[in-house]
Amino acid sequence: MKNPFVMECGNYKTSYRKDMELFRNPRVKIRMLVIVILLFLFPLFASNYVIGLATLAAIAVIGAIGLNILTGFTGQISVGVGAFLAVGGYASAILTSTLGWSFWISLPTAGLITAIIGGLFGIPSLRLKGLYLAIATLAAQVIILWIIGRWKSLTGGGSGMILSRPTVGEFSFQSHNSYYYLVLVIAVLTTIYALNLFRTRTGRAFLAVRDRDVAAQIMGINLFSYKVMSFAISSFIVGIAGALLAHYTMIVTVELYSMQVSIQYLAMILVGGLGSVFGAILGAIFITLLPVALGYMVEFLTIFLPDAHAILSSFRQFVFGLVIILFLIFEPGGLVHIWNNIKNYFRLWPFSY
């Protein structure tokens, strides 16, 4: 095998097929495999708390990729992710707890139900764009959550619903490790799906719609069907994330899916990098771990300020806003842009020009 420390070279692409390959060269493929293997080995060394965080981050990764397909790649701003997470979570809760379905059937069904509802709310996107669409999705969020909260016979109203962890035969995904593996597998599958989506006709149509929808329409792209499709695909993935989250927390209540959640998901794709699958992954991990890091910071601050705990929640809110604004002003490309800059620095070093 070639020396792994030499730089990538000999990348001559002689055909379109080669240019569109998922892995640019064998080295990238190996690197990806190593990362995935490390992710699978990770629970062997980590404590339960860390695995729990990793599970939440992985669920966020799924949701963020879903949102990024809609907002980052197709350019349809959605402020209603929280509601679609809720639909996924509640759908799975109703299917498994009330109807007694198996988790393995209810998970895709929850995704489908969310896709249908997401597609419905995608219909106005033909006439609305930008700001107006954002407000329409915001309204969708408020209305969906209100319906969920009011429909007591179906959703349990304010008290929410209890779920159980999935099982296969005798084996239950009760332990931290097993659920982490389940979520990780789905996260990896979602990533592969999203990466492949943008190598297909549909994915390229999405990009065209984002870049200039009027021009895309002139080129023969059916705006309506692609916009609704983008809403449906994105909602499907978000619904899956919602169902996974619900089975992880084992309870669903309306409060879990507030506006705040929608904003967090938007922040994930923005901080990570709009229109980048890798960016969504980075952003999801960053935003999930940010409050944890702040918690430790406040813990440290209590040495000097005894009542620092009292301001923790406000402090989180403050820093969250600050992070978003700083990223927007100083690094609109997001974490993925920073990452690429670092990579290029080393790749080109010492001849950075």
Next chain:
Amino acid sequence: MTFFLQMLITGIVVGSIYALVALGFVLIYKASDALNLANGEFVLIGSYICLTLVTVYQIPFIIAFLLTLVINAAVGMTVERVVLRPLINAPVISVIMATIGLASLLGGLVHMVFGHQTKSYPPIFPATPIQLGGIIISPVYLWSFIIVMILLLAFSIFFKYSKMGLAMRAVADDQMAALSMGISVKSVYAITWGIAALVAAVGGVLLGNINGVDASMAMIGLTVLPVVILGGLDSIPGAIVGGFIIGILQNLSAGYLQPILGGGIKEVMPFIIVILILMIKPYGLFGKGGIERV
């Protein structure tokens, strides 16, 4: 009938405050094509500042009120300079997200400084309710309505006749043309944000007098979004008319639909209206539709 009139009048009064806060949205959108989702936080800040001036520093209400206006306007201009100016020409989602981030930042800051408890204003308006043929109106409501009306009138005159108002309308109409006529677009932006924050502060003080001050007050920013969509994002008369319509519909639905559909309909009603409006007339009642070319 009395019940209907009571609901109607409450709706009108609440609607007038909505109109005031909506004015802040419209001003900023008109000048800079940005929707300021942190408007609710401006309301909150104004309310807290005035409260602090009155209760902690014992300043007479009128002076405290005027001081609050000045401080809030300064906050608004600072925000424009620090956050929004670097984002000129940025994509829509960046601006939306920036104002969402701003809302989070300002909200967090306010709670760190002022705490989480609900605080109430010392009685400023007389407490005895006014009776009008069976309809009860609290003086706070009446005064709010009068103040709002005066302000809306003042702003209409300002935009119509003052030099600055003219410059603002010019910038809203065509930035390039305004620039080439020697209007400083930057200072117009700054002043627009200042005025929007000032208007929000008035709303904050009035709402604080009606409901007391706490974190949930910032929610008015969201409640007022339907108002601006209904009236048209770039129309000042639209903001006023939209404010009254939403205020009245909200209170009527609270009065008549609440017993049937249960609580919370008051908060959801405006958003149902928004979905309908967006489906039928996306640019609102008075908004200007854009024509798009490749």
